[in-house]
Amino acid sequence: MKSMNKTLISGLVAAMLIGQVVGCTGMTTREKHTAVGATVGAIGGAALTGGSTAGVVGGAVVGGFIGHELD
Numbered sequence: 001m002k003s004m005n006k007t008l009i010s011g012l013v014a015a016m017l018i019g020q021v022v023g024c025t026g027m028t029t030r031e032k033h034t035a036v037g038a039t040v041g042a043i044g045g046a047a048l049t050g051g052s053t054a055g056v057v058g059g060a061v062v063g064g065f066i067g068h069e070l071d
Helices: 002-022 029-049 053-069
Strands: none
Touching (some): 002 029
16 A cells, blocks of 8 residues: 555656646756656656655656756
8 A cells, every 4th residue: 555655646746747847938958858857767766666765866866967968
């Protein structure tokens, strides 16, 4: 049951982050790529580590860096 709650909360947080990215129309392309990369990285980190804080933050950092470097 705890695992299901973690998954649900992670999904809701991801949906909120994606909503924030969509709402930022004044962002440059690089800023959008960074935000999307961080969001996808956080979701991936949560999925791979079972929702651990280190996995989410690590995934967000790596995803944000990769998104920033794409242009």
